[in-house]
Amino acid sequence: MGCSACRVRFNSAKALSFLTMLLIFTYFFYCLTGICHSAPRTFYADDERLGTPPGNRSASPVDARAVQPRSLLEDSNKNNDNNNMPVSNTFGSKRFPQAIIIGVKKGGTRALLEFLRIHPDVRAVGAEPHFFDRFYDKGLEWYRSLMPRTLDGQITMEKTPSYFVTKEAPSRICTLNCQTKLIVVVRDPVTRAVSDYTQTLSKNPGLPSFQSLALRNASTGLIDTSWSAVRIGLYAKHLENWLQYFPLSQFLFVCGERLVSNPAGEMARVQDFLGLKRVVSEKHFYFNQTKGFPCLKKPEGSSRPRCLGKSKGRPHPQIPTAVLQKLRDFYRPYNRHFYQMSGQDFGWD
Structure with a gap:
């Protein structure tokens, strides 16, 4: 009788143990299933790597929060705005840029952005948003x-060079945040115009000659300011538009020529302006004689150095000296006005 009772107790214990294990297994199964369903979706950082144009992207459902612009700006700097998101998807926040490279086209903006992306406290959009x-x-x-998603202490940046010459851009950026820091990479407007023309010519080999586009009339020698390659170089006029909305203290004017000849020196100025520790320095650069501009030394874990693509450093076509001189004479008063406005003499005359 006693042995029979022992066997009953033993079998009951086995059944209870089996039931407990079954409950634990079921619990973990549902937990794992929940995690699988809440895994983070691909974000636009992946689109940038794949080269998807900004216009072809749709808004991420994770970030679809319909609030007014001012509230949106405030909410973007809070870490608790993703409380309804899975824990695995709250690594950093998507914030509006605190700094924007606003210009100028063919001034060296891509090089500046790539140099800045070395810094661990800078996260930047790869493609130009053109927002x-x-x-x-x-x-x-x-x-x-x-x-891109950023952590506390990191700066979000983007660059779109056409902002500088877009009349509506200053008011629109100020509507979002009038404290945004603005970086303008400028270059000798004559050289910039030739570089601009060279880029367009590579895409459209049937383009008329540079001189026929730059001059309204060959006999009078008047410069055609309606041509965008010429108009972009009127830096003083464009800056006047921006100064209606932003104080000069929120601008940094980077010299495109010095970004080539002394990248570390210009990057020191940029890092100071952004309030960053000077991480990017001489050790990161070497001068590529073939391309004619500085490249980044081989990053750790990479098999080769990083240089800008084939579209950068194209050889310029031969332009008649007389045409170039007419352009220099044309730009001279605008350059001097820009020197006074910016407080910097870029030495283009």
């Missing part, structure tokens, strides 16, 4: 969805 000039109607949530 404040082309895609403003898509709304602020679309714009923020393009931004």
